[in-house]
Amino acid sequence: MIVYEGLTSDEVDRIFRALADATRRDILRRTMAAEASVSRLAAAYDMSFAAVQKHVAVLDEAGLVTKQPRGRERIIRGNPETIRKAQDLLDRYEEIWRCRIDQLDALLAED
Amino acid sequence: MIVYEGLTSDEVDRIFRALADATRRDILRRTMAAEASVSRLAAAYDMSFAAVQKHVAVLDEAGLVTKQPRGRERIIRGNPETIRKAQDLLDRYEEIWRCRIDQLDALLAED
DNA sequence: TTCATATACAATCATTTGGTTGTACGTTAG
DNA sequence: CTAACGTACAACCAAATGATTGTATATGAA
Structure with a gap:
C-alpha cells in the first residue's frame, strides 16, 4: 500500500x-x-x-544508513536520500495547514 | 539539557x-x-x-497538536510550529552531510 | 431534573523495545 | 597456524507501547 514518495506506511513508521x-x-x-x-x-x-x-540495524532497516562490508568490518554511512523523504513528508503537513489558512482567508475576503 | 531549537532530547524523542x-x-x-x-x-x-x-494525548505531549476545551468537547488542532521544528532538525542532518561532501570536494581539488 | 454525550482515567493484557550476556563465525595480523 | 578483532545472532529481561473494558465526571439538551 503506497502512501507517499513511494513509501509504505510501515516504511514511514520505521523512519x-x-x-x-x-x-x-x-x-x-x-x-x-x-x-x-x-x-x-x-x-x-x-x-x-x-x-x-x-x-545501527534499526537505522539500516529504516534506510537512514547504509551498511557496506569491507573486510571484517561493516562500514556505516548516513543516507541523505531517506532524510529527504522524511522532510518531504513533513512538508505535506505544512502544506495541508497552509491550504486551510488560505481557505479561511478566502472566506474572510468575501466580505 | 537543551539540544537544538530550544528542544531537549526527550522532546525530540516525543515528536x-x-x-x-x-x-x-x-x-x-x-x-x-x-x-x-x-x-x-x-x-x-x-x-x-x-x-x-x-x-491524541501522545500528539499533544509532543506539541504536534493543541487541545482546547469548548463546552464538553476538546477541540484538537494541528500545530504547524512543531512540524517546523522537526523539519529544522532534519535540515541539520542534511547540512552535516553537505559539509562532508564539501570537504571531500576540497580534498579532490587539491590536485 | 433527567438523560445522553464527551471526556478522563484506571486496570489489564499482549507485543515491542532497548538493553544485557553468551556463543559462533569470518577476517586480519603476527 | 594461531590469536585477536569485528560482526552476527540467540536467549533473556525490564520497561514502554497500543489496545481493551470499565467506571467516573462534567456538560448540554429535553
Whole structure:
C-alpha cells in the first residue's frame, strides 16, 4: 500500500521510529559527517557493542544508513536520500495547514 | 539539557515517536486541515474511543497538536510550529552531510 | 431534573523495545 | 597456524507501547 514518495506506511513508521531515539540520532549525525565501522561507533557510547549494533540495524532497516562490508568490518554511512523523504513528508503537513489558512482567508475576503 | 531549537532530547524523542504511527499521522493530517473534537476523530477509526484519546494525548505531549476545551468537547488542532521544528532538525542532518561532501570536494581539488 | 454525550482515567493484557550476556563465525595480523 | 578483532545472532529481561473494558465526571439538551 503506497502512501507517499513511494513509501509504505510501515516504511514511514520505521523512519520516524528510528529517529525517536537520541543514541540513533547521534549515530546518524556521526555517519552523515563521516563513515564509520560498527565497532568504531560502539566505542563512542556507554553501552554494549550488541546494543549499538541493534541501533545501527534499526537505522539500516529504516534506510537512514547504509551498511557496506569491507573486510571484517561493516562500514556505516548516513543516507541523505531517506532524510529527504522524511522532510518531504513533513512538508505535506505544512502544506495541508497552509491550504486551510488560505481557505479561511478566502472566506474572510468575501466580505 | 537543551539540544537544538530550544528542544531537549526527550522532546525530540516525543515528536518523532508521535510521528511513527499511521493513526497518529492521520489524526495530525486531519487536524492540520480542520479542527476536530476527540469524539469526531474517534468516529473515523476502527478502534475504541479510549485508544484514539491516547493517540491524541501522545500528539499533544509532543506539541504536534493543541487541545482546547469548548463546552464538553476538546477541540484538537494541528500545530504547524512543531512540524517546523522537526523539519529544522532534519535540515541539520542534511547540512552535516553537505559539509562532508564539501570537504571531500576540497580534498579532490587539491590536485 | 433527567438523560445522553464527551471526556478522563484506571486496570489489564499482549507485543515491542532497548538493553544485557553468551556463543559462533569470518577476517586480519603476527 | 594461531590469536585477536569485528560482526552476527540467540536467549533473556525490564520497561514502554497500543489496545481493551470499565467506571467516573462534567456538560448540554429535553
